[in-house]
Amino acid sequence: MNPRHVRLLVWKEFIQLRRDPMLLRIVMVMPFVYLIMFGYVVAADVTHLPTAVVDLDHSVTSRQIDAAFSSTAYFDVKDRPTTEAALQTLLDRGDVRVAIVIPEGTQAALDKGQVAGIGIVVDGADSTSSSVGTSYAMRIIGDLNQARAEALGAGALPGVDARVRVQYNQTLASVNTMIPGLLASVLMVTLMIVLSQAVVKERESGTLEQMFTTPVTRGEYLVGKLLPYGLLACAQSAITAVLGTWWFGVPFTGSVWIVCLGLLLFMLTTIGLGLLVSLVSRTRHQAQQTIMFVMLPTFILSGFIFPIESMPAPIQPFTKLIPLTHAVVILRASFVKGSGLADLAEPLLYLVGFAIVIFGAAIVAVRRRLSE
Amino acid sequence: MDLTVPEGVLYGLIGPDGAGKSTLLRMLATVLRPDAGEAAVFGSSVVREPDRVTSQIGYMSQQFCLYPDLTVAENIEFFARLRGVPKADRRTRAASLLAGLGLADVTTRRAGRLSGGMKQKLMLATTLMHEPKLLLLDEPTTGVDPVSRREFWQILARVRAEGRTVLVATPYMDEAERCTHVAFMDAGAITRRGTPAEVKASLPGRVLEVSAPDPRAVLAAITGVEGVRQAHLLGDHVRVLWAGDATTELTKRLAAAGITAAIDDVPADMEAAFSYLAQEAG
Numbered sequence: 001m002n003p004r005h006v007r008l009l010v011w012k013e014f015i016q017l018r019r020d021p022m023l024l025r026i027v028m029v030m031p032f033v034y035l036i037m038f039g040y041v042v043a044a045d046v047t048h049l050p051t052a053v054v055d056l057d058h059s060v061t062s063r064q065i066d067a068a069f070s071s072t073a074y075f076d077v078k079d080r081p082t083t084e085a086a087l088q089t090l091l092d093r094g095d096v097r098v099a100i101v102i103p104e105g106t107q108a109a110l111d112k113g114q115v116a117g118i119g120i121v122v123d124g125a126d127s128t129s130s131s132v133g134t135s136y137a138m139r140i141i142g143d144l145n146q147a148r149a150e151a152l153g154a155g156a157l158p159g160v161d162a163r164v165r166v167q168y169n170q171t172l173a174s175v176n177t178m179i180p181g182l183l184a185s186v187l188m189v190t191l192m193i194v195l196s197q198a199v200v201k202e203r204e205s206g207t208l209e210q211m212f213t214t215p216v217t218r219g220e221y222l223v224g225k226l227l228p229y230g231l232l233a234c235a236q237s238a239i240t241a242v243l244g245t246w247w248f249g250v251p252f253t254g255s256v257w258i259v260c261l262g263l264l265l266f267m268l269t270t271i272g273l274g275l276l277v278s279l280v281s282r283t284r285h286q287a288q289q290t291i292m293f294v295m296l297p298t299f300i301l302s303g304f305i306f307p308i309e310s311m312p313a314p315i316q317p318f319t320k321l322i323p324l325t326h327a328v329v330i331l332r333a334s335f336v337k338g339s340g341l342a343d344l345a346e347p348l349l350y351l352v353g354f355a356i357v358i359f360g361a362a363i364v365a366v367r368r369r370l371s372e
Numbered sequence: 373m374d375l376t377v378p379e380g381v382l383y384g385l386i387g388p389d390g391a392g393k394s395t396l397l398r399m400l401a402t403v404l405r406p407d408a409g410e411a412a413v414f415g416s417s418v419v420r421e422p423d424r425v426t427s428q429i430g431y432m433s434q435q436f437c438l439y440p441d442l443t444v445a446e447n448i449e450f451f452a453r454l455r456g457v458p459k460a461d462r463r464t465r466a467a468s469l470l471a472g473l474g475l476a477d478v479t480t481r482r483a484g485r486l487s488g489g490m491k492q493k494l495m496l497a498t499t500l501m502h503e504p505k506l507l508l509l510d511e512p513t514t515g516v517d518p519v520s521r522r523e524f525w526q527i528l529a530r531v532r533a534e535g536r537t538v539l540v541a542t543p544y545m546d547e548a549e550r551c552t553h554v555a556f557m558d559a560g561a562i563t564r565r566g567t568p569a570e571v572k573a574s575l576p577g578r579v580l581e582v583s584a585p586d587p588r589a590v591l592a593a594i595t596g597v598e599g600v601r602q603a604h605l606l607g608d609h610v611r612v613l614w615a616g617d618a619t620t621e622l623t624k625r626l627a628a629a630g631i632t633a634a635i636d637d638v639p640a641d642m643e644a645a646f647s648y649l650a651q652e653a654g
Contacts, residue, residue, distance in 0.1 A: 005454060012442065012450050019441040019482070206437030209403045213431045214454040215423065 001223070005216050009224020017228065027190050027232060031240040034186055035179065035248070048309045049133045051075040052096040054087050059107030061160070065118065068144055069100055074136040076309070087121070092343045094333060097123040097309070098133045110160070120164045125336040127177040129307045134164050176251065179244035180335040181304040184327035186240050187263065188270050191233050192295065195274030196287040198225055204284060218366055226271055233267060254334030258341060258348075262330035265351035269323045272359035279365045297322075304328050323358075326350040373409070375555060375562055377539055382532045384551030384568075385541040386642075388650050392560040393541040394434055397508045400539070401431035413506060427455075430504035434511050436491045440484025444475060444494055447483050452501040462501065469497040473523055488515035496524065500531070507531060509540040513547065525550055545642035556646070558653035572640040575648055577601055577615035579640045582626075583608065584633035593629035594622060602648055613648055 017024060053069060055062045070077045078096055081087045090096045101119035109116040120137045122130040145159035202208040211221060244250045273294070281287035299305060301315070302324035308316060319325050326347035333339035341348075373396070377383045385393045398404035400411055402422035410417060416424040438447045445466070452462045470476045473493040478486065483494060492512055499507065507528075513521045525547065528538055532552070540551070548554050548568060555565040564571055577599075584590045590610045594600055599616030614622070619635050626633050 008450065008453050012439070012446075015446060016439065016441050205440060206433055206435045207439055209398075209433055210431070210437040210451070211454075212403055213401050213426050213429065214451060215427060215456065216454055 001219055005220040006224045006227070009216070009221065010227050013224065013228040023194070027236055028239070030190065031186055031236060031243060034182055035240065035243055047073050048076045049074060049098050049129050050078045050096045050309055052079045052081055052087055052090055052099040053077055054081055054084060054099060054101045056104045057102045057106040061107045061110055062102040064144060065100060065102055068140050072140065091121065091123055092337065092339055094123070094329060097126060097129050098137065100137070115159070115161045117161050117163055120162050122164065125177065125332050126307060129309065138162060175248045176336050177332060179248055179250045180331035181328040182244070183237055183240050183331055184263065184266055184324055185299070185304055187233050187237050187267060188324060189295070190236055191229060191267065191270040192274045192291050194229050195271055196277040196281070196291045197284055198229070199275065199278035200281045200284050200287045222366055230267065230271065237263060250335055252335050253338030255340065258344060259331065259334045262327060262348060262351060265348070265355045266323060266327040268355040268359045269351065272362040275362040276358070276365055279362070298324050301325070302328055320350070323351060323354045373561055377537060379537050380532065380535050381552045382528060382538045383540070384548040384554040385539065385557060386548050386554055386646060387557035388653070391557045393557055394510050397431070397510045397539070397541060401429060401508050402426055403431070428504060429506045429508055430499035430502065431508045432495050432499045432510060432512050434514070436495065438483050438495060438498060441482060443480050443482055444486070445479040447494065448498050448501060451498050455502040457502050465501055469500055472527060473497055474520070489517050489520045492516050493520060493524070496527065505536050507536065507538045509538065511541055511543055513542070513544065545646055548642045556649045563653055564649055568642055572642065572645050575613065575640050575645055577613050579638050579644045580612040580614045580619065581636045581638045582610040582612055582633050584631050589629065589631055590626065590633055593625055593631060597621060597625050602651055604647065611644065613644060
């Protein structure tokens with residue numbers, strides 16, 4: 001790898017970028033447009049929220065409550081931790097989004113004719129699921145109270161009183177959910193579109209052929225090609241992040257390093273995908289169509305717009321195959337929940353895997369397809 | 373396919389469209405890997421040592437292959453720097469090449485906005501910046517006006533005079549005429565080679581020009597006559613490749629058709645040689 005060659009290639013790429021004011025404008029305006037669009041997005045139908053029931057009372061009533069939550073399609077009771085500490089871990093990792101905490105003495109209080117308080121904890125990081133989840137939970141508790149009153153044949157008996165506690169994104173602002181995810185989405189759109197054109201454009205113009213009669217190696221060519229757009233994508237992410245936290249007031253409570261690591265891995269994956277498309281396409285038009293074909297399912301399945309829990313069960317495993325899914329998880333958890341490395345190990349490892357497989361495949365394809 | 377190009381010659385590659393001229397040049401330039409076989413450029417294999425080959429050659433493909441959004445000067449600078457041409461040389465060579473090709477006034481224009489001929493000239497200039505020992509040119513003057521073509525060939529002659537080698541595929545027979553050697557290629561094989569004089573001398577007969585007011589009638593009348601190896605219209609007369617000695621039979625036929633025509637012997641040229649070789653191959 002000759003740094004002089006790479007520098008020269010980067011210089012050339014920047015001149016070309018400057019001469020293509022449309023592309024530059026689109027890339028720089030995109031964060032604003034997307035932020036406005038997604039910053040005020042409204043919820044979709046939410047079902048199958050992953051839920052935990054913490055039963056500390058072990059009584060008839062507590063079992064009734066558990067059964068009521070287990071039998072509706074709105075909640076999927078995934079776990080029944082025995083302590084509040086165990087629950088915290090589940091929430092931190094994002095394994096559950098809603099928790100019902102039935103404290104010890106609930107049954108006793110009711111028996112004495114007192115109001116018994118139970119807790120509903122919702123994860124506000126995904127504002128859509130949590131606000132909808134809260135209202136579902138309140139309704140179930142209300143139904144339970146009514147059923148109990150009817151069974152006892154009495155009028156206004158003191159019943160179970162649910163107190164909602166929102167964890168993380170307390171205001172349930174949907175921007176706090178959308179904007180972190182947007183960071184990855186904008187990055188993906190830019191890199192995929194620009195890079196899918198990158199190589200096929202040079203193939204079409206014949207410059208690729210000319211390039212390989214010079215001492216430039218394929219590796220140098222690749223780095224010279226990717227570096228400028230990587231930098232561009234970083235600038236764009238910075239704009240999105242700054243606007244998101246400053247204008248939309250999205251809190252950032254996590255680790256900058258984790259966000260950078262996640263975005264870097266995601267960037268490698270996206271660059272690899274764009275490059276693969278560019279390498280296998282014969283014309284720019286073909287590359288464009290392929291990208292459109294890839295992009296839409298990615299957005300829909302990633303959980304960026306629609307909560308994954310509400311998707312049909314057979315579809316859900318496929319969401320794990322979408323790199324954006326994991327990037328969105330990491331970003332949301334980092335911004336709103338302040339999750340640490342241990343909590344985010346799974347999505348990070350997924351991204352490492354994707355980066356290795358997809359970027360690796362792109363490198364292999366470069367060796368093969370560039371010389372054709 | 374077997375071809376040896378001696379050092380220091382201006383070698384022309386001619387042949388019908390689709391004969392494989394571009395493919396041959398692309399393989400020699402290492403941009404296309406041969407499926408089988410081997411070629412060496414100054415002793416280095418194009419398959420096993422492409423890096424040693426590319427440093428010694430300049431390759432100009434048939435299609436425009438520079439960056440349309442970079443200026444003339446930037447394109448030259450970019451490729452010269454990639455090939456490691458020192459700064460001082462870059463400046464003097466670029467100035468002399470651009471002046472020699474009449475591009476000195478358009479150095480700040482974007483390459484994509486040049487005319488077809490200017491694009492070709494810019495490609496030649498870019499190809500010559502690192503003073504390659506071997507130039508591989510694929511129909512370099514397609515779309516170039518006659519004056520510019522002359523400038524082109526003056527530069528090629530100068531390159532050759534400096535002891536460097538040129539291998540050029542060309543569809544123009546006047547250009548083939550200016551080469552020191554030519555090879556006729558058809559269906560991936562060389563069917564005739566030698567100096568232009570040798571190739572022309574290999575024609576089986578003399579070239580006649582039959583002029584008459586209606587050349588089409590002439591063509592119709594002489595087609596099939598014994599001794600006419602080939603006949604075709606060329607402008608307002610008919611070109612005939614005549615294998616016989618005296619032209620009495622030809623005159624007789626024309627007279628029978630009621631045509632009075634003048635028959636002149638003309639020197640065989642590459643045009644005639646090409647037509648004959650192409651017909652023989654086809």
